Amino acid sequence: MSAPSDRMSPDERRAGVSLASIFALRMLGLFLILPVFSVYAKTLPGGDNLALVGFALGAYGLTQAFFQIPYGIASDIFGRKQVIVLGLVIFALGSFVAAWAPDMTWIIVGRVLQGAGAISAAVTALAADLTREEHRTKVMAMIGSSIGLVFALSLVGAPLLYGWIGMGGLFSMTGILALAAIVLLIKAVPPAPAPLGHAKLPLRQVVLDPDLLRLNLGIFVLHMVQMAMFVVLPHALVDHGGLQAAAHWKVYLPAVLVSFAVMVPAIIAAERKDKMRPIFCAAIALLVVVQVGLIFFGESLWSLGLWLLLFFVAFNVLEATLPSLVSRTAPPAAKGAALGVYNTTQAMGLFIGGAAGGYIAQHFGDNVVFAVCAGLVLIWLVVANSMNFPQRRVTPAATQTN
Numbered sequence: 001m002s003a004p005s006d007r008m009s010p011d012e013r014r015a016g017v018s019l020a021s022i023f024a025l026r027m028l029g030l031f032l033i034l035p036v037f038s039v040y041a042k043t044l045p046g047g048d049n050l051a052l053v054g055f056a057l058g059a060y061g062l063t064q065a066f067f068q069i070p071y072g073i074a075s076d077i078f079g080r081k082q083v084i085v086l087g088l089v090i091f092a093l094g095s096f097v098a099a100w101a102p103d104m105t106w107i108i109v110g111r112v113l114q115g116a117g118a119i120s121a122a123v124t125a126l127a128a129d130l131t132r133e134e135h136r137t138k139v140m141a142m143i144g145s146s147i148g149l150v151f152a153l154s155l156v157g158a159p160l161l162y163g164w165i166g167m168g169g170l171f172s173m174t175g176i177l178a179l180a181a182i183v184l185l186i187k188a189v190p191p192a193p194a195p196l197g198h199a200k201l202p203l204r205q206v207v208l209d210p211d212l213l214r215l216n217l218g219i220f221v222l223h224m225v226q227m228a229m230f231v232v233l234p235h236a237l238v239d240h241g242g243l244q245a246a247a248h249w250k251v252y253l254p255a256v257l258v259s260f261a262v263m264v265p266a267i268i269a270a271e272r273k274d275k276m277r278p279i280f281c282a283a284i285a286l287l288v289v290v291q292v293g294l295i296f297f298g299e300s301l302w303s304l305g306l307w308l309l310l311f312f313v314a315f316n317v318l319e320a321t322l323p324s325l326v327s328r329t330a331p332p333a334a335k336g337a338a339l340g341v342y343n344t345t346q347a348m349g350l351f352i353g354g355a356a357g358g359y360i361a362q363h364f365g366d367n368v369v370f371a372v373c374a375g376l377v378l379i380w381l382v383v384a385n386s387m388n389f390p391q392r393r394v395t396p397a398a399t400q401t402n
Contacts, residue, residue, distance in 0.1 A: 008131075008135045008139075011190045012130065012132070012135055012139065014189070014190055015127060015130035015131060016127070016139040016143075017142065018185070018189045019123055019126065019127050019139070019143060019189060020139075020142040020145070020146040021146070021181075021188075022084075022181040022184055022185055022189075023120075023123060023146055023147060024146040024147065024149070024150045025177040025178070025180055025184070026088070026091065026119070026181055027146075027150050028150045028153070028154060030114075030174065031151050031158075032157065032158045032173070033167075033170055033171070034057070036159060036162040036167065036170075037053075037167070040162070040166075041053045041056070041104065041107075044101075044102075044107070045102070045103040045104065046103050046104035046105065047104055049104070052104045052108070053104070055108060056104060056108045056111050057111070059111040059115060060112075060115040061115065061347050061351045062115065062347075063112050063116050064120075064343070065351065066115075066118075066344075067116055067118035068118045068120060068121050068340045068341075068344040068347065069121075069340035069341055069344055070340070071083055071119065071121055071336075071340060072121035072337050072338070072339050072341070073336060073337045074336075075121065075125055076125075076333065076334065076335065076336035076337055079192060079194070080123075080126035080192045081126070081185060081189070081192050083122040084119045084122045085185065085186075087117040087118060087122065088117060088119060088179070088182050089117070089178075090114075091113070091114050091116075091117030091175075091178045092117075092174075092178040093113055094109075094110045094112070094113025094114035094116070094117065094175075095110065095114060095171050095174040098110025098114070099167075099168045099169075099170075099172040099174075099175065100168070110171070117178070120339075121336060121339040121340040121342070121343045122339075123143070124140070124143070124339050124343075125339045126189070126192055127139050127140065127143065128324075128327035128335060129192060129193050129335075130189075130190055130192070130193075133390075134271055134272075135271070136327060136328065137267055137270060137271050137276075137321055137324040138267060138268075138271060140319075140320045140321070141267045141316070143320075144316055144320045145260055145316060145320070147319070148256050148259070148260070148316055148319075149256060151256070152252050152256040153253075155248065155249040155252050155253070158170075159246065161173075206330065206331075206334050206341060207341055209329070209338075211329050211388050212329055212330060212338055212341070212342075214384060214387045216326075216342055216345040217345075217380060217383055218318070218322055218384060219322050219342055219345055220348060221376050221377060222287075222315065222319070222322070222349065222380075223347075223350045224350070224353035224356070224376065225287065225291075225353065225376060226353065227349070227351075227353030228353045228354070228356060228360070228372070228373055229294075229311070229357070229369070230357075231357035232361050232369050232370075233304070233308070237251060237301070237304060240301070240304065241300065241304050242301060243301060251301070251304070251305050251308060254309075255305060255308040255309040258309055259309060259312035259315075259316055260316065263313060263316040263317050266279050266283075266317050267317065267320055267321075279317065279321075280318070280321055280389075281381060281384055281385055283313075283314040283317040283318050283321075284314070284377060284380055284384055286313065286314040287311070287314045287315075287318075287377045288374050288377045288378055288381065290307050290310050290311045290314065291370045292374055293306075293307045293310075294307050294367075294370045295367045295370045295371060295374075298370075322342075323339065323342065325389070326342045328390040360372060
């Protein structure tokens with residue numbers, strides 16, 4: 001009679017698909033800009049200033065980091081959907097400002113506004129609200145996989161779209177996709193639970209919870225390593241793999257797609273067979289293997305492709321399990337706040353990883369970047385191994401309410 005709990009209910013499936021689509025629509029707009037922005041910037045007044053170009057790209061991450069916690073707390077108080085709509089409207093406004101921008105200063109204003117629409121915490125909290133514990137990682141995997149797939153598609157599509165509609169068109173498309181995400185949120189996402197009114201726990205208690213601290217360290221290290229790696233991997237593909245930048249998608253796209261196929265059985269085993277600890281720690285250990293492999297066996301296109309494939313396998317497993325673990329560890333009344341802290345540390349990892357990776361690569365070389373990444377991931381592995389993993393609780397499908 002417990003069989004129904006092994007399957008997601010129709011509302012859970014609808015929540016997973018629709019929220020993953022909202023994330024994908026928003027991230028598509030962002031990722032489409034990254035491969036071509038530095039080329040476009042040279043055509044604008046101030047675009048020859050690399051510091052300004054870097055700040056324009058990084059401004060989004062900085063304002064994301066600043067607003068994630070307030071948005072998460074607001075979603076606990078006022079409701080998830082209301083906060084998501086507000087964030088998407090601000091994001092769309094920033095996109096249209098950037099599309100109109102006559103110079104780099106206004107591009108930066110647009111990027112700051114885009115970052116101020118920081119909906120990640122509210123979306124992941126809503127996903128947690130609408131799913132039972134035993135299916136939560138599957139929904140987080142849908143969201144994480146949609147981001148990875150959109151990233152790969154953007155690497156392929158951005159140069160083509162830039163040639164057709166220009167950067168102004170790409171920024172405008174970003175705004176339109178954000179508005180489409182609002183329609184999807186209202187029409188397709190199941191009704192959200194009523195807000196709890198206010199967080200029962202002070203923010204300091206959420207921030208300093210030992211297990212949440214371990215999880216926040218994890219997402220910080222994961223995205224710091226991701227950004228540091230991708231500072232040096234593109235030119236490694238050129239120098240060692242003989243693959244020009246325009247053809248890098250031929251490596252990224254297969255690696256991302258195959259990694260999804262490998263990730264799915266791991267997520268199912270973690271959820272159904274209560275193997276979260278060994279699979280979580282194995283994924284972290286695989287990241288260490290990737291960094292060591294890049295140091296000693298990263299001199300050919302095939303080897304670089306193999307390490308990228310293994311990286312995306314580990315990355316996608318961790319990207320799916322981390323927010324699920326945060327939502328299960330956090331007190332229900334402070335779930336949005338906890339996911340806000342989580343997304344803030346994620347954004348800071350992206351920002352610091354890019355900056356530190358560039359500095360280390362320039363002054364000490366690519367292999368030192370990979371060695372530092374390996375050391376950081378080893379520290380994370382030790383910390384994760386001492387963590388108290390939340391026990392799996394099976395909730396009968398019949399008792400789930402919206």
